[in-house]
Amino acid sequence: MTAQANEGKALEVDIDGQRWQRIPIRTHVVVAGEDIIEVVTRYASDVVQPGDVLFVTEKIVAITQGRSYPVSDIQARPLAHTLSKYVTKTSHGIGLGMPETMEMALREVGTPRILFAAAVAAVSKALGRKGDFYRIAGPKARGIDGPTQHTIPPYNTQVVLVPDQPDAVAAEIKAALGDIADVAIVDINDFGGNILGATVPKAGHARLARILSDNPLGQGHQSTPLGVIRPVD
Structure with a gap:
C-alpha cells in the first residue's frame, strides 16, 4: 500500500525532532450493529506494521455501539x-x-x-x-x-455520544490484530484532539494528540475513520 494523505492534509508531521506518518484508511460507511472489531481488522490488518499505532475515531466506535441518535x-x-x-x-x-x-x-x-x-x-x-x-x-x-x-450521511442529522469503555475496545482491537501494534480511540477535529482510550501508556497520550492535532483524517466526506501513526526512519 502506498501511503497517501487526505486532500488538504499532510502525510507527515514533525514532533520533537521525530517525523511521523499519519496514514488514513478508507472504509465503508459504518452503521449501528456492526462489529467494531471485525470492521477495524478487515480494513487495517493489511496496513498495520510492528511499531505502529492504529488510531480509531471515537465516532465509529460509538456508532457500532448504538450510541448515535437521529x-x-x-x-x-x-x-x-x-x-x-x-x-x-x-x-x-x-x-x-x-x-x-x-x-x-x-x-x-x-x-x-x-x-x-x-x-x-x-x-x-x-x-x-x-x-x-x-x-x-x-x-x-x-x-x-x-x-x-x-458529516457523512446519515450522521449529518444525528447526535453521537462518546463510546463506552474505550480502553477495553482499544485492547480488543490490539489483540485482534495480533498484538503487533498499539491502538488508540481518539476524538479529533480540525482544532485538535483527545485520546479517549488506548493501549499506549497515559504518559504517551499527549504526544499522540500532538501528532494528530491537525486532524489528518479530515472532517468531512473522506470516509477515513481509521489511520496509522508510523515513525519515519
Whole structure:
C-alpha cells in the first residue's frame, strides 16, 4: 500500500525532532450493529506494521455501539432548551448549543451535574474565565457530537455520544490484530484532539494528540475513520 494523505492534509508531521506518518484508511460507511472489531481488522490488518499505532475515531466506535441518535428522535425537555441558549457557539462545532445535544448531556451526565456546571460557568464567565462548563460537566458531555452539514450521511442529522469503555475496545482491537501494534480511540477535529482510550501508556497520550492535532483524517466526506501513526526512519 502506498501511503497517501487526505486532500488538504499532510502525510507527515514533525514532533520533537521525530517525523511521523499519519496514514488514513478508507472504509465503508459504518452503521449501528456492526462489529467494531471485525470492521477495524478487515480494513487495517493489511496496513498495520510492528511499531505502529492504529488510531480509531471515537465516532465509529460509538456508532457500532448504538450510541448515535437521529435528532428527530430526541425529545428535548424544556430545561435542555433553556440551557442550550447559553452555550457559546464556536467554529469547533455545535457542541451542546442545541436542545437535542443538551438533552443527551442531561441523560448521560445527570441533571444535577449539568446544572452545577452551568451555575459555575455563569459566574466564571462574568469574571472573564471560560471553559468551566465543559470542565465540570466532564468528558461525556464534552465529547457529544452534534449534527453538521459536512458529516457523512446519515450522521449529518444525528447526535453521537462518546463510546463506552474505550480502553477495553482499544485492547480488543490490539489483540485482534495480533498484538503487533498499539491502538488508540481518539476524538479529533480540525482544532485538535483527545485520546479517549488506548493501549499506549497515559504518559504517551499527549504526544499522540500532538501528532494528530491537525486532524489528518479530515472532517468531512473522506470516509477515513481509521489511520496509522508510523515513525519515519
